[in-house]
Amino acid sequence: MTKTPTKISTLEEYINFDDGTDKRYELEDGVLLEMPPGTGKHEAIITSLLVRFFLEIQRVGLLLQPRPNGTEVLTNKQPRRPDICVITNQQAQSIESTSAILKTAPPLLVEVVSPESVDRDYNQKTSEYAAIGVVDYWIVDPLKNKMTVCLLDNGSYKQTVFTGNQQIISQTFVELTLTAQQVFSA
Numbered sequence: 001m002t003k004t005p006t007k008i009s010t011l012e013e014y015i016n017f018d019d020g021t022d023k024r025y026e027l028e029d030g031v032l033l034e035m036p037p038g039t040g041k042h043e044a045i046i047t048s049l050l051v052r053f054f055l056e057i058q059r060v061g062l063l064l065q066p067r068p069n070g071t072e073v074l075t076n077k078q079p080r081r082p083d084i085c086v087i088t089n090q091q092a093q094s095i096e097s098t099s100a101i102l103k104t105a106p107p108l109l110v111e112v113v114s115p116e117s118v119d120r121d122y123n124q125k126t127s128e129y130a131a132i133g134v135v136d137y138w139i140v141d142p143l144k145n146k147m148t149v150c151l152l153d154n155g156s157y158k159q160t161v162f163t164g165n166q167q168i169i170s171q172t173f174v175e176l177t178l179t180a181q182q183v184f185s186a
Helices: 011-016 040-060 089-094 115-132 180-184
Strands: 024-028 031-035 064-068 072-074 084-088 108-112 136-141 146-153 156-162
Touching (some): 040 064, 040 084, 040 108, 084 089, 115 136
Parallel strands (some): 108 136
Antiparallel strands (some): 024 031, 084 108, 136 146, 146 156
16 A cells, blocks of 8 residues: 655645654655664764764864754755754754754754665755755765765865775864764764
8 A cells, every 4th residue: 555645835834744653754845755763873873973073062162063863954945854963053042942943054964875865865965955055064875885075165065075094074073083984883
């Protein structure tokens, strides 16, 4: 039996959607897409990066906050739910008492690729995040053991692929010492 996709026509309808389950959804082209739970590896990578980001923020004194996949970003097309969203303190304050959907571009977004999200993470989200001005977008791909760091330059991303012991370069965390291998060994 095939389930009919749930169509959503407004952001308000999306915010108030409740199907009585604990399932997580992302809105894409007016249709709710169920986001299945990640694998243990997927979650370990997210947790490891969150800890690294938090420690770096504390060490350097940055006015940023790393958030796991509950904070969403409103792109020109639709809300997106990245695996990690590094936001400014001002952005954190703006969503403190409302739905955690940012209407301004956060400094850094991270997506951890899963088999069902390859095209969405590499193509759709890349163009959507660039269009709203996300400066630093990381695509962490445990399927291929590579990281693609997209840095915004004149409205489009310059992409650099990191593997093995290559040091990751970030505009948000300029002093971060982290290699692709360390990310994938989480």
